[in-house]
Amino acid sequence: MSGGLDGPAPEERPTPKGRRTAQGIRVDPEVEAQHDPRRTVISALVEHEPGVLSDVSGLFSRRQFNIESLTVGPTEDEDRARITLVVEEPDPGIEQIKKQLRKLVPVVSVQELEPDAMRRELALVKVNAMRPDRVAAVADMFDGKTVDATPETATIEITGSDQKIDSAIEAFGQFGIREISRTGTTALARGMTDTAREAPPEESAQNEPTQPQQPHADDD
Amino acid sequence: MSERASSITSPTETDDPPTGEQHADESATTQDSRAESDTEQEPVTTGAQSVIRALENAGVEYAFGVQGGAIMPVYDALYDSDIYHVTMAHEQGAAHAADAYGIVSGEPGICLATSGPGATNLVTGIADADMDSDPMLALTGQVPREFVGNDAFQETDTTGVTTPITKDNTFSDDPDTVGSDVSEAFALAREGRPGPTLVDLPKDVTKADTDHEPDDPKVPDTYEVQERADPEIVEQAARRIENSSKPALLLGGGVIKGEASEACREFAIEHEIPVITTMPGIGSFPEDHELSMEMAGMHGTGYANMAVTHCDTLIGIGTRFDDRLTGGIETFAPDAELIHVDIDPAEISKNIHADYPLIGDAETVVTQLAEEMETSPQATKWRAQCQQWKSDYSMAYAAPEDRPVQPEFVVEALDEATSDRAVVTTGVGQHQMWACQYWTYTEPRTWVSSHGLGTMGYGLPSAIGARIAADDDQEVVCIDGDGSFLMTLQGLSVAVRENLDITVVVLNNEYIGMVRQWQDAFFEGRHAASEYNWMPEFDKLAEAFGAQGFRIDEYDEVADTIEAAIDYDGPSVIDAHIDPQANVYPMVPSGGDNGQFALAEDQL
Numbered sequence: 001m002s003g004g005l006d007g008p009a010p011e012e013r014p015t016p017k018g019r020r021t022a023q024g025i026r027v028d029p030e031v032e033a034q035h036d037p038r039r040t041v042i043s044a045l046v047e048h049e050p051g052v053l054s055d056v057s058g059l060f061s062r063r064q065f066n067i068e069s070l071t072v073g074p075t076e077d078e079d080r081a082r083i084t085l086v087v088e089e090p091d092p093g094i095e096q097i098k099k100q101l102r103k104l105v106p107v108v109s110v111q112e113l114e115p116d117a118m119r120r121e122l123a124l125v126k127v128n129a130m131r132p133d134r135v136a137a138v139a140d141m142f143d144g145k146t147v148d149a150t151p152e153t154a155t156i157e158i159t160g161s162d163q164k165i166d167s168a169i170e171a172f173g174q175f176g177i178r179e180i181s182r183t184g185t186t187a188l189a190r191g192m193t194d195t196a197r198e199a200p201p202e203e204s205a206q207n208e209p210t211q212p213q214q215p216h217a218d219d220d
Numbered sequence: 221m222s223e224r225a226s227s228i229t230s231p232t233e234t235d236d237p238p239t240g241e242q243h244a245d246e247s248a249t250t251q252d253s254r255a256e257s258d259t260e261q262e263p264v265t266t267g268a269q270s271v272i273r274a275l276e277n278a279g280v281e282y283a284f285g286v287q288g289g290a291i292m293p294v295y296d297a298l299y300d301s302d303i304y305h306v307t308m309a310h311e312q313g314a315a316h317a318a319d320a321y322g323i324v325s326g327e328p329g330i331c332l333a334t335s336g337p338g339a340t341n342l343v344t345g346i347a348d349a350d351m352d353s354d355p356m357l358a359l360t361g362q363v364p365r366e367f368v369g370n371d372a373f374q375e376t377d378t379t380g381v382t383t384p385i386t387k388d389n390t391f392s393d394d395p396d397t398v399g400s401d402v403s404e405a406f407a408l409a410r411e412g413r414p415g416p417t418l419v420d421l422p423k424d425v426t427k428a429d430t431d432h433e434p435d436d437p438k439v440p441d442t443y444e445v446q447e448r449a450d451p452e453i454v455e456q457a458a459r460r461i462e463n464s465s466k467p468a469l470l471l472g473g474g475v476i477k478g479e480a481s482e483a484c485r486e487f488a489i490e491h492e493i494p495v496i497t498t499m500p501g502i503g504s505f506p507e508d509h510e511l512s513m514e515m516a517g518m519h520g521t522g523y524a525n526m527a528v529t530h531c532d533t534l535i536g537i538g539t540r541f542d543d544r545l546t547g548g549i550e551t552f553a554p555d556a557e558l559i560h561v562d563i564d565p566a567e568i569s570k571n572i573h574a575d576y577p578l579i580g581d582a583e584t585v586v587t588q589l590a591e592e593m594e595t596s597p598q599a600t601k602w603r604a605q606c607q608q609w610k611s612d613y614s615m616a617y618a619a620p621e622d623r624p625v626q627p628e629f630v631v632e633a634l635d636e637a638t639s640d641r642a643v644v645t646t647g648v649g650q651h652q653m654w655a656c657q658y659w660t661y662t663e664p665r666t667w668v669s670s671h672g673l674g675t676m677g678y679g680l681p682s683a684i685g686a687r688i689a690a691d692d693d694q695e696v697v698c699i700d701g702d703g704s705f706l707m708t709l710q711g712l713s714v715a716v717r718e719n720l721d722i723t724v725v726v727l728n729n730e731y732i733g734m735v736r737q738w739q740d741a742f743f744e745g746r747h748a749a750s751e752y753n754w755m756p757e758f759d760k761l762a763e764a765f766g767a768q769g770f771r772i773d774e775y776d777e778v779a780d781t782i783e784a785a786i787d788y789d790g791p792s793v794i795d796a797h798i799d800p801q802a803n804v805y806p807m808v809p810s811g812g813d814n815g816q817f818a819l820a821e822d823q824l
């Protein structure tokens with residue numbers, strides 16, 4: 001072994017007092033910054049072209065972002081599709097998700113939705129139909145619709161928030177569930193608030209929604 | 221050989237070398253040359269011609285690649301073009317050469333490969349360019365559209381494979397738009413934060429008839445780049461710098477890519493702020509300046525690591541705070557408020573929280589900051605402290621008589637024998653770190669290395685690309701490791717064929733030395749798969765390729781051998797036998813505390 005250098009050894013050196021969290025935030029000795037994961041909905045307006053969905057899902061797996069659901073569908077503009085993502089991450093992670101999404105070339109606009117945004121999911125639940133009357137009663141309780149009935153099975157369609165669907169599935173459990181298929185959450189902002197929409201041409205990059213220093217509707 | 225060699229040198233002899241200074245005027249130049257050539261250019265008749273026309277319109281002069289079935293129509297169109305094609309020995313080399321061309325010239329380097337294995341051989345080089353944000357455009361052949369998805373001969377899902385390692389890629393499925401796809405990919409590679417782009421070209425698309433001329437190189441409307449930072453935050457950041465008593469600048473690769481070296485130098489000197497660089501930032505600030513602390517991080521200088529650890533205000537420009545720089549996040553610049561300038565909003569607060577996020581072009585934002593500054597920080601004591609650290613942790617190394625030649629000595633002798641603008645390329649390992657530490661860099665775009673990906677084998681092919689991009693009076697030196705050189709030395713055939721004036725210096729320790737050093741430090745000296753008990757003689761190997769071979773065993777051979785190799789007009793290889801036991805210090809172990817860097821193994 002050779003190649004060492006001269007100089008004061010590590011224990012002889014001054015050390016700084018400060019520290020950062022694992023998220024790179026300087027620790028204020030007074031208020032230690034804590035970032036717990038939270039669940040939120042992000043909407044992305046994208047070019048309606050092949051490959052975008054795989055770009056987005058690839059981004060999430062590569063960067064280890066925690067994703068609960070992802071849905072995609074056409075919009076009022078035939079050149080655009082909307083991807084709705086439910087994610088669970090601490091705040092810095094949510095910021096990263098928004099910025100990384102915005103960086104994909106086919107992504108037009110990205111917005112985190114307010115907690116009061118309309119969120120809907122559709123589920124098809126196929127249960128054993130031994131007691132059709134009881135099945136119908138439970139379906140009623142959740143505003144469900146029976147879309148298929150055979151002597152052995154009944155399939156009920158339910159729409160609503162994911163919590164509502166979770167409770168419906170729990171309630172159907174008593175009959176014996178054969179199969180479930182769920183779509184994942186889709187969402188829109190309420191009233192005049194935009195979800196994620198194309199910037200009008202006069203808006204410059206200065207008004208980028210992903211820019212952290214400018215308070216914007218998506219910063220809650 | 222000589223015929224081709226003359227065409228190589230001609231473009232660099234014009235008074236319009238493709239250097240970075242031209243960057244700003246580039247679009248204008250491109251426009252002019254297109255307007256001029258429009259009159260003489262034949263209309264395109266095929267998809268392939270449209271691809272080549274797109275490159276010509278973008279001002280491309282060189283391309284690096286390897287032929288093959290699916291890309292043949294493109295090569296056939298290239299045959300009629302003034303674009304000079306360097307035929308490489310391996311596609312990985314084509315990608316590294318294009319990457320280095322991009323680093324040295326500031327304009328995207330072009331590489332071409334066929335489908336399947338051609339494309340997959342490019343992958344390492346594309347990933348390398350992606351990690352280092354180097355501008356590069358890869359054109360890959362693909363099987364005809366009707367075969368795609370059938371596992372046809374030499375079919376690989378190239379866009380699928382390269383999605384995570386490109387800035388953007390496109391499967392080009394229409395002969396009428398294939399040229400415009402190439403134009404757009406070229407524009408995307410250079411605009412904003414640069415990076416590699418790829419266009420996959422099915423053979424039937426490039427063979428098909430079309431009379432569609434490609435659109436001008438232009439980024440799509442969905443791609444937006446912010447040039448100027450928010451003036452309010454600029455103002456707050458300037459106040460913070462003014463009131464700082466321990467300020468430090470941390471210059472990253474973005475400073476060089478954004479042509480902000482000059483603005484950063486002026487800022488640092490005007491306000492007397494010590495300057496630290498990242499590894500890709502080497503060359504952004506002259507290392508012989510008294511404010512220079514040189515490189516920080518895992519094998520950075522002790523003084524740079526002390527400065528970054530103890531500063532109270534860190535102005536990070538064009539850096540992504542990679543873990544090799546930061547060490548453990550918890551102990552990185554723990555007392556510093558961070559002013560972070562970057563063109564990519566996603567880099568802000570990705571690894572280190574930015575107290576003053578400044579999104580924008582490095583040069584523009586540094587100029588904004590400079591204009592906003594009213595006074596300089598009062599930091600006399602801090603500057604004295606930094607100077608003290610420079611002497612406490614001097615990089616002076618021992619060269620005992622009873623040991624073989626020390627690598628640091630060879631690097632210093634090479635630096636001595638070449639001009640300030642000489643370009644250095646490297647492989648990956650100990651030799652790369654010695655090349656960082658013991659060469660004094662003073663100019664941007666003279667340091668060409670594989671930073672983020674750490675690709676062994678990068679050195680020789682990147683020297684080929686650098687040679688073609690550099691001016692004639694710039695020497696190109698590849699400081700390589702024996703292991704790294706063995707990975708891509710087939711490139712010597714290209715260097716000889718093209719008569720490229722390159723000096724390769726293999727710091728031969730007969731080990732894959734960096735691994736051996738880690739095994740000694742962290743695996744009880746168990747040298748699993750790091751020892752070579754047989755090594756080719758690189759000087760003779762070079763001769764077999766037709767290059768000039770040299771060998772160094774003793775100190776007194778170093779200066780003369782280097783002089784002879786540098787003087788040789790063409791590729792030369794020095795097999796420099798160095799101390800196999802030499803280690804790289806200082807060292808911050810992975811995830812360690814930068815301020816606690818080890819100066820020798822017993823401190824790890």
Ligand SMILES: Cc1ncc(C[n+]2csc(CCOP(=O)(O)OP(=O)(O)O)c2C)c(N)n1
Nearest residue numbers: 649650651674676701702703704732733734
């Ligand atoms: C393609 C590739 N494979 C493996 C590694 C892991 N690795 C890092 S450094 C190193 C040793 C390099 O040996 P050499 O090129 O001889 O340089 P030295 O460290 O001896 O100067 C290895 C194997 C790598 N960086 N790249």
